[in-house]
Amino acid sequence: MVRSPRFFACCPLILAVCALAVPIALAATTSSKPAAAKSPATKPAAAQAADSEPIASLELTAADEPGAVAVLSGRDCRQQLIVTGRTAKGRLLDLTGKVAFSSQPSGLVEIDASGLVRPLADGQATIEARDSRGLIARARVDVRNCRGDLAVNFPNEIVPVFTKFGCNSGGCHGKSGGQNGFRLSLLGFEPTEDFEHLVKEGRGRRLFPGSPDESLLLKKAVNAVPHGGGQRLAHDAHEYRLLRRWIAQGMPYGTPQDPTLQRISVYPRERSMQRHARQQVRVLAHYSDGSMQDVTRMAQYEPNNTEMAEVAASGAVTTLDLSGDVAVMARYQGQVAVFHATVPLGAKTDHFPPTRNVIDEAVFAKLKTLGMPASGVCDDGSFIRRVTIDITGRLPTAEETRAFLADKSPSKRDALVDRLLADGGYADYFANKWSVILRNKRRDPGYAHGTFAFHDWIRDSLNRNLPYDQFVRSILAASGEVSDNPAVAWYREVKDVEQEVEDAAQLFLGLRIQCARCHHHPFEKWSQRDYYGFAAFFSRVGRKITADPSEPRVFHRRGLASSVNPKSGETLRPTGLGAAPSDVSPERDPRQSLVDWMAEPGNPFFARALVNRYWKHFFSRGIVEPEDDMRVTNPASNPELLEGLSRHFAASGFDLKELVRTICRSTTYQLSSDPNDYNASDKQNFSRFYPRRLAAEVLLDSLDAVSGSPTSFGGLPAGTRAIQLPDSGVNSYFLTVFGRPEASSACECERSQDANLAQSLHLLNSAEVQGKLTSGTSTAARLAGDKRPLEEKIRELYLSVYSRPPAADELALARAHIERAKVPQQAYEDVVWALVNTKEFLFTH
């Protein structure tokens, strides 16, 4: 059903004159609110003055720290030099490609323009870097083992080649079945298997020690024999020589005494860089015998924000057009290290709004470093609308807004936050959030009792402000039956150990360790050993069938908690991620020990994961994004903020309401969403409030409130709002189309905030929305019969929809339209319809 012609006829008029009533374009999660359509943020005129600052001194490093002697061992060894200039003001600039290198005595090493050193003969040499103005820096190298070749070590030297060139990637030979009959372990995590496949499979035709160049491995790699992956190596490449030498040596694997890789480090670890600047980094592999090897050109690089930086295979990082923070992950043989670059905008940041708590300290400090001024503090109307939606999932009523705007108290914002936290709406809204990621799902009608009970328990826990560690303990260590202990419903839906491990890690630790179930995590340190050690916590979960088969009883099966690493066969004790194994007696439920470990003051994940999750709730973006994928290689955009707020949260006794209070009282949260001249493109430093579309349930409730026509949900009491629904088993086309999640996973990403045409059409001309606008009890009907002056009624409408009074032109326009109308109710319907089909209504801002 579409709107009547009458409706369409009048609407262009309304739309044209109401400055707000931009026909909805949900597609753009625009950063500026429509009411105050600012000009697009212009490029800041901040000075890029550093280039012109004179260099006061030079520093040359060849080893892992300035002044150390770099050891170059073996003919094929390489070492990256890094030259850093220091200005009089203390700024550091990369000059590696901009200096001239020489060495004394000559003939021991050769150095190319990029600062890459290759050994020529054994001996000790001093390398000198000289810039155009004659500044000099020196470093020493020690060249060894150039005469005879060292035996190649397969895991340490050959496997990285396959990783570097993508041979063992998941899309190629690294996938589980291999590619065209040749299989390598994913990213080289299983060197012994790779060795088997290369040396023993394929009837030995892959490698010819007698004539290494005839080896199929090399012929395929250079595409001399047709290769599905094309040419990966050149004949003269360093890696080609290495492979050939290994084959010529008779394909040694290495000996058990050979050193093994312990970790990698990156130098420098952090730098402040300008936009469009370059920084060479060096990656060193550290081995078990204390030796180091430069693997800069063997490592792989990946920036966490590709809009901000790119990295060459040589390890040269180049910043792009944006300012902010960027992290470059270097990955080598399952080890990772990160280079952090800060790219300041360089604008003046003398005036910040008042700092109110730990949040503002961290955020404003960061903005100062970035040279990015914050937007101003938002007005009262925006604040009451924003904070009411964010805490209670509803719009403030016209009366609430009127009273708040009239309130002259300087602490009225704090008081409002407290009032909202005491309101049942807080528990409703956050129960809606938790219920979904705790997978509270009505799988069949028999589940309804349990899902209602679990939702009720979550809501009640939040309402009572149960400390978060106890909340988590009640869920993870739940025992008994749903009827007596509703939190066991989590174990009903999360059925096997793998799901329990992965959900628990993602929900409560912010870690996605799914990858480590089958292989070493490609971007993290988590191995199968970590995964199955963690799984041991869930190894004693028992389930008994009760009178009602859909409500099993969960219990602790006595016995030594352990889990077997399927790869190694090793039996593992319950072990927190990155922690020492727990000592759990067979009589104690290991899940209690798991939560004990989580709630320890020093746990590096627990408080951070929650703080980050809640931060995203209020700011649309996590301090780490996505909020449940926290890892070294996906660092926080503001580590001090995450750390400070997590400490505050833990110190409060994991008080969730206190966390919300701290967030909402901060100036950072109260910043305007209007960008200033510098921060329009900021998406991660919280220099302004980022608008976001209302969640499906909130939108439906808001529409119900504004139109005066509540939705009724089958089987639930009249007046039940969408955010109060116990689970996703209640049908609603509206909620589905606006992206309500199905509670099928632990990821908040299941909730779709995307926009699509169906949403626009539904709001513009669906029978459902028209019914709400035109019903006999609608706001329009009520206002049409209301004897108050017209202006007052329009004012009330604006207060209830936008939490602000109408502007003079808006008032005049609405007034004219209503006065002209033959049927007053229809005119009011037009106005309500126009007001809700705007971004100002659909977004929180």
Next chain:
Amino acid sequence: MTHRITRHRLVARTLLSLAGWTLAALPAFGQLPTAQLLSVFPAGGRQGAPVEVEIAGADLEGVDRLDFSHPGIKAEPKRAAPILAGLPGEAVPNRFVVSVAADVPPGLYDVRAVGRFGISNPRTFAVGRLAELNEEATNISFDKAMTIALESIVNGRTGAGAIDYFRFAARKGQRVLLELWAERLDSRLDGTLSLVDAAGRELGHSRDAIDRDPLMDVEIPADGQYTIAVYDMTYQGGSDFFYRLAVHTGPHVDFVFPPCGAPASKAPATVFGRNLPGGSPSATGFDGRPLAQLPITVDYPGGPHVAQLDFAGYLPSRSVWLDGFSFRWPADGANNYLLTYAAAPVVLEHEPNDKPEAAQRLTVPCELAGWFAGVDDADWLQFEARSGQAFWFQLNCQHRGQPSDPYLLVQRVTRDAQGKEQVTDVGEVDDEPSSNTLPGFPVSSADPVYRFAAPADGTYRVLVRDLASSTSPRPYTLAIREPQPDFRLVAVPIYPSTAKAKTVKPWSLLVRRGGTVMLDVVAFRRDGFNGDIEVSAAGLPKGITARPVIIPSGQTAANLVFESAADQPTWAGTIEVLGTALLGQEKVTRKARSGTAIWSPPASQRKPTPLVSGRLAHTIVLAATADESLPVKIELGGRDAIEVALGGKLQVPIKVTRSGYNDALTLTIEGLPGKLKAKPLTIAAGKNEGQLVIDVPAGTVLGEYSLVLHGEAKINYRRDEGGLRAANEYKARLDKLTADPKALTAAKAAADKRVAAAMAAAKPKPETVVLYSPPARLKITAAPVKTPAKTPPAASAPGQKPGAK
């Protein structure tokens, strides 16, 4: 109101009948009508005050009597004004005025409806001490909350998708208890309570505090109005979703500790509860609300009481095997608390005993009273035993109404040559496996029972844990007693499902002239008792008999069958079921307890939910009707036991007595021991006799068994002939009256209408009835010793197994 409910019932029944007529392929719910009571509203009243109640259920035609399990509670039918001078006022169907004597102690009692279809299953009727009122139906929005006073009980029913609101005024500092009674009253309501202050802030919330019923305990923060929301967990509602909500500042007892004591003793104990006059603060509490405590002395009865369970409160079916009594403190108020009899000296658990090395030392035998006191509580105990000593461990926690899942571990502690402690597991018990579960009366239990026999002299350690861990304290008792072999019985009328249509529903026994009904009797064998138990019935009226049956060694169930003589009069009342067995040298008789299913599984759910469970009732009842008779009767053997020797053939005559039913009958025999099997036997149409022949091979367990014949017959049933007779009698009386011709005409017209309705109802329609023969006794004795010289070998050659020819 009455009219509406009656009409609904009529409609429902018509539909069912139609289904029976027109859709012959559908499984017919075959049982002939038997009074079924589903609700009594209000489900309780106040001491010393009358209360008008409305009953609802099925087959309640002619109900003119309500039987209560306490003699101080009586009911009279509510009567309308007489339509004619000289006539008594007609009883208003399904309405009664109940009077509760002032001395009836507060508690839960049974009420049963008695009408033309016998005496119904029980429903709970509560007696309280507070003022009572009934809910107004308009209170389903916050703004229209019904105002109630503190210190009162409101009786209500939730509507589907609705919330009931009540508002009361309270003063700052009052400790107000909101207690909802629903599951404990046989209601389907899974009740939830929420309390909101005048500013809309939720002050509290409660779901399952006592069984599945909420209890909220609130300290009133400021003088003002407070609003209670009452709703079903999944917002279901209807006449089956009734409740009583008590709002008061009086005492409430949570526990008496220890919850057990020696029979015939005066034992010190502590009451834990709220608003206890004279109480002092205790260290324990629920949901952050502290409990008060008060020392008391409990007077434990002795004598025959010790083997009984006499409790004026809610007892779910799993509690059936406890022995105990109602304790109330103070005597004039508060709630009933179940105390049990200890089988050995009572010892109190004391912390710290969370670690094996801190195990509490016990001297056995004893009965430990302990607490599960938090999510991770482990109670370690230790005792010394001599080689060969045997003890029975019995833990009672879930039986006591706690939602717990207790677990027992027994270990032996020794020391190696270096004096280092060595621990080996001796036994580990979780749930008690039970084969006793009856449809609608689950008795399987999470409470462990374990026989311990010390393998050597030494130290033994016990771990007691609750696997369904909780933050709330849960009291338990652990008996470690020397074997005291004994048994208990429970009798449960089970709805006789036909082969095609199996269902569970609250059911009761109604025997028709010439017919039979069956009662399931289940035994709990305690401490290894394995002897035969002979089960019999007592207190039967004239014309009804029940042959004693045997629960043989190794088994736990038997069926009593009540058979009606041809001249049996109409009757409804209480009977007794007794079990007799030899305990050691002593012949002991135990009275069976009474059990009942509470609900049928709701049609919307594909399986019974935990709310569809059974409970204990106070009496076992039986009814007989002289208005109806069955047109067919089956009999197996005679009244004397049939004896057969191992290796012999069991030949049992079957007799069918027909009085209007001439179709073929297919009959199966039930109750055969072990592996004995008999094929169903068909008695052809018009035939009246048959014979079952069963081989009794060697290896069959010797003993005495009770056999029952079972079959189904489709008969043309005239519903409620008693109703037709009553209507005719009424009309006949009217005919005799001559005065006031005008009124007479009106009364006659009403009587005609009534006759016509009764005629319509009595129209024959096909129904399936389940038949049982009265039990025959089968005695299997040892094979006779054969002497070849005197008797030529008949069945077995030497060296062959008997019966192997």
